[in-house]
Amino acid sequence: MNLHEYQAKTLCSEYGVEVPRGHVAFSPTAAREAAVALGGTRWVVKAQAHTGGRGKAGGVRLVDSPAAVEDAARELIGSQLVTRQTGAGGLPVSAVLIEEVRPISRELYLSALVERSSARVVFMASAEGGMDIEEVAAERPEKILTCRIDPIAGFQPYQGREMAFAMELQGEQINALVKIMQAMHRVLVEKDLSQIEINPLIVAEDGALLALDAKINVDDNALYAHPDLAELRDSSQEDATECAARQHGLSYVTLEGDIGCMVNGAGLAMATMDMVRLHGGMPANFLDVGGGTTASKVTEAFKLILADRKIKAVLVNIFGGIVRCDLIAEGVIAAVQEVHVEVPVVVRLEGTNAAEGRTMLAQSGLAIITAADLDEAARKVVEAATA
Helix, strand or coil: CECCHHHHHHHHHHCCCCCCCEEEECCHHHHHHHHHHHCCCCEEEEECCCCCCCCCCCCEEEECCHHHHHHHHHHHCCCEECCCCCCCCCEECCCEEEEECCCEEEEEEEEEEEECCCCEEEEEEECCCCCCHHHHHHHCHHHCEEEEECCCCCCCHHHHHHHHHHCCCCCHHHHHHHHHHHHHHHHHHHCCEEEEEEEEEEEECCCCEEECCCEEEECHHHHHHCHHHHCCCCHHHCCHHHHHHHHCCCEEEECCCCEEEEECCHHHHHHHHHHHHHCCCCECEEEECCCCCCHHHHHHHHHHHHCCCCCCEEEEEEEECCCCHHHHHHHHHHHHHHHCCCCCEEEEEEECCHHHHHHHHHCCCCCEEEECCHHHHHHHHHHHHHC
């Protein structure tokens, strides 16, 4: 789960990371009032959307009067912000962040994330932060510094000092970076974050280090332990089908193909998609109905798959260990009847009560194609989608 910038900055500030003074506004009038409350002669108006590249897409405006703040907010709130990360549809903007303007001396990059391969929290930093950090990583990878944190010892100040020296910070800036990294490590561990990114981390004209932008990704599997973070979820920023799937306890990811896949188990789902690709097809989704699925969940899963208008065929691949295949067959039959499925459906059942499930499908009177194994199922669904 991602947080908006204003939410991420609030959390970072609570842990001791200095951020510019600012207020979130959900209307043009509130934006103007926020500018007046902040004082000064210049403000930045920032569209709140879960995407990078907002500045290049017109989502960040530098203005010099409260009236201009209100005008910028009026243009942004209610719009769809399209960046290179969002695709053509963009993301809705329902709020803007109004902040003071702090003159910038340097822009740095700093992030902390969970690295699965090393089972460590890893800090990544660069003296060349800002909007083009992706290009820096791709074209000059030697400019990206890394530091792995021992899970027993935790973050050590010397690691922060090494980062500071490498980024050519001086004097109090070195201690400031150490404190920021300590805070980032603490919030990441205590709040079960997957990643926290500050880009840019600026050196202001007075030498202070501030988080000019902040992005936070929370581990969905840990949200049950952090209801305060769960309340911050903005479903308008997420794929509508994925949100609906989550409400039914289903794991769903939208993809670009035209063959819907319904599988139990993440590993089997990945193998199924690979087999579909091997036979020349393109999966339209990743959908794991879980090991203990029910007929009703299968019905809901069918509805989710068929909500995608580009679907040309559906592949159901179930290995019945915990789940019974006859229950899956019951759900498939109910879904086909209820949703009035008009595309070919290929079903492969194996495991507990698989024979009973196959018999139910054969006696249903529905146009369901059965397959004996995964290879046959993948071949049949690709043939059906291209017929």
